[in-house]
Amino acid sequence: MQSRTPAPRATGRPRSAAANAAILAATRAALVELGWSKLTLGDVATRAGVAKTTLYRRWAGKNELVVDAVAELFDELELPDRGTLAADIEGVVLQFAAILARPEAKSGLMAVVAESTRDDLLRERIRASIVERQKRLVLEGRARAQLRGELPLEPDPGEAARTVDLIFDVVAGAVVHRTLVSAEPADEEWVRGFTRLLLLGLTGAAS
Amino acid sequence: MQSRTPAPRATGRPRSAAANAAILAATRAALVELGWSKLTLGDVATRAGVAKTTLYRRWAGKNELVVDAVAELFDELELPDRGTLAADIEGVVLQFAAILARPEAKSGLMAVVAESTRDDLLRERIRASIVERQKRLVLEGRARAQLRGELPLEPDPGEAARTVDLIFDVVAGAVVHRTLVSAEPADEEWVRGFTRLLLLGLTGAAS
DNA sequence: CCATTACGCTACGACTCGTAGCGAAACCAC
DNA sequence: GTGGTTTCGCTACGAGTCGTAGCGTAATGG
Numbered sequence: 001m002q003s004r005t006p007a008p009r010a011t012g013r014p015r016s017a018a019a020n021a022a023i024l025a026a027t028r029a030a031l032v033e034l035g036w037s038k039l040t041l042g043d044v045a046t047r048a049g050v051a052k053t054t055l056y057r058r059w060a061g062k063n064e065l066v067v068d069a070v071a072e073l074f075d076e077l078e079l080p081d082r083g084t085l086a087a088d089i090e091g092v093v094l095q096f097a098a099i100l101a102r103p104e105a106k107s108g109l110m111a112v113v114a115e116s117t118r119d120d121l122l123r124e125r126i127r128a129s130i131v132e133r134q135k136r137l138v139l140e141g142r143a144r145a146q147l148r149g150e151l152p153l154e155p156d157p158g159e160a161a162r163t164v165d166l167i168f169d170v171v172a173g174a175v176v177h178r179t180l181v182s183a184e185p186a187d188e189e190w191v192r193g194f195t196r197l198l199l200l201g202l203t204g205a206a207s
Numbered sequence: 208m209q210s211r212t213p214a215p216r217a218t219g220r221p222r223s224a225a226a227n228a229a230i231l232a233a234t235r236a237a238l239v240e241l242g243w244s245k246l247t248l249g250d251v252a253t254r255a256g257v258a259k260t261t262l263y264r265r266w267a268g269k270n271e272l273v274v275d276a277v278a279e280l281f282d283e284l285e286l287p288d289r290g291t292l293a294a295d296i297e298g299v300v301l302q303f304a305a306i307l308a309r310p311e312a313k314s315g316l317m318a319v320v321a322e323s324t325r326d327d328l329l330r331e332r333i334r335a336s337i338v339e340r341q342k343r344l345v346l347e348g349r350a351r352a353q354l355r356g357e358l359p360l361e362p363d364p365g366e367a368a369r370t371v372d373l374i375f376d377v378v379a380g381a382v383v384h385r386t387l388v389s390a391e392p393a394d395e396e397w398v399r400g401f402t403r404l405l406l407l408g409l410t411g412a413a414s
Numbered sequence: 415c416c417a418t419t420a421c422g423c424t425a426c427g428a429c430t431c432g433t434a435g436c437g438a439a440a441c442c443a444c
Numbered sequence: 445g446t447g448g449t450t451t452c453g454c455t456a457c458g459a460g461t462c463g464t465a466g467c468g469t470a471a472t473g474g
Contacts, residue, residue: 035324103325114320173383260452
């Protein structure tokens with residue numbers, strides 16, 4: 001997770017793991033109270049009980065710190081087997097929506113995504129630590145549905161990968177847009193309607 | 208568009224309309240060159256050839272200024288009648304993707320959305336000047352498709368409004384996620400696949 | 415014991431912020 | 445014209461943040 005030392009030194013005083021956790025927790029707390037723009041690294045250091053210099057030794061800046069702090073929120077996502085594709089989708093989308101509803105995820109995630117449009121390394125960091133890690137949910141749900149016979153098999157691996165990417169963009173994008181732009185809750189009713197649209201499409205969703 | 212004087216005074220020296228346009232154009236130019244985080248109001252004022260104080264008289268801050276500067280980009284969206292619902296969707300999504308591909312839209316739009324999570328007035332400003340104004344495209348495309356018999360009529364107005372909101376969240380969210388998070392182009396091939404998924408759903412998209 | 419690295423603390427120049435104060439300019443009503 | 449009103453450009457300012465340097469101390473391994 002650290003950005004400065006991908007390979008920790010074998011000698012010398014080791015970095016405090018407790019300080020690392022305290023800093024990330026303090027970052028999330030500051031995001032809740034202050035939001036992205038008013039969050040300062042000096043304040044985070046004070047909250048975490050460490051010196052500001054310690055913070056700069058481990059993270060290159062605000063962007064990288066917040067990415068790591070937010071990434072931890074998404075690790076709790078799971079895909080419980082509910083028996084049908086529709087129920088699996090509804091379950092995982094509701095979990096995703098619950099995380100996105102938290103203020104530290106809202107203000108932090110969108111801000112770093114915005115910054116990543118001018119910083120390739122930051123975008124790659126987000127992709128690796130958040131996006132790509134959760135794509136497993138789509139892969140697993142799709143495999144399950146194919147085993148059940150709910151979805152046709154996709155023999156071409158390239159085409160299958162494109163399909164998974166497309167589904168991920170649609171699901172994640174819709175929930176994010178609903179939550180942040182429309183500023184309406186992605187509650188059970190909305191998720192039911194979304195799932196029906198995703199499964200049946202515009203032409204079949206009304207039936 | 209101004210945030211200070213919703214009702215312009217009848218007396219006194221009027222505000223320069225040319226300065227207004229110059230400021231918004233300078234804001235977009237600064238977004239391209241510097242991005243959101245390094246954009247300063249002092250720099251924008253210099254680029255536009257106005258004093259910094261003039262800028263503060265018209266906009267409350269960086270957030271409001273960038274919202275207005277970005278909103279103008281989306282006014283060029285149109286919905287040409289291509290004969291079928293699929294073709295209409297592909298056309299408007301491609302236009303939307305083309306706008307989002309521009310760096311001033313990327314870095315500016317996401318940043319203000321992130322800020323809007325902690326600022327209700329800013330969120331309402333975004334909703335009114337960008338989101339709600341483009342929802343007309345969904346409404347018109349839907350009406351056309353219903354006239355053609357491609358989509359069933361929706362007698363309940365409340366249900367119809369929810370459907371339109373859902374479609375808008377899915378379309379806009381997917382394009383934004385594809386462009387900004389996945390950082391892949393929303394080109395014709397992707398738009399074709401997305402349109403098929405939107406129309407037929409997961410179960411019917413493979414046929 | 416010694417080399418090495420992390421840590422806490424202080425201090426610093428550079429920068430941006432948003433505002434105040436001023437005289438001049440542009441408009442309207444009379 | 446003349447007076448009243450508002451905007452404009454300019455300068456200057458205190459406040460706050462940034463990211464780094466320097467120093468002595470603490471913790472680990474050989």
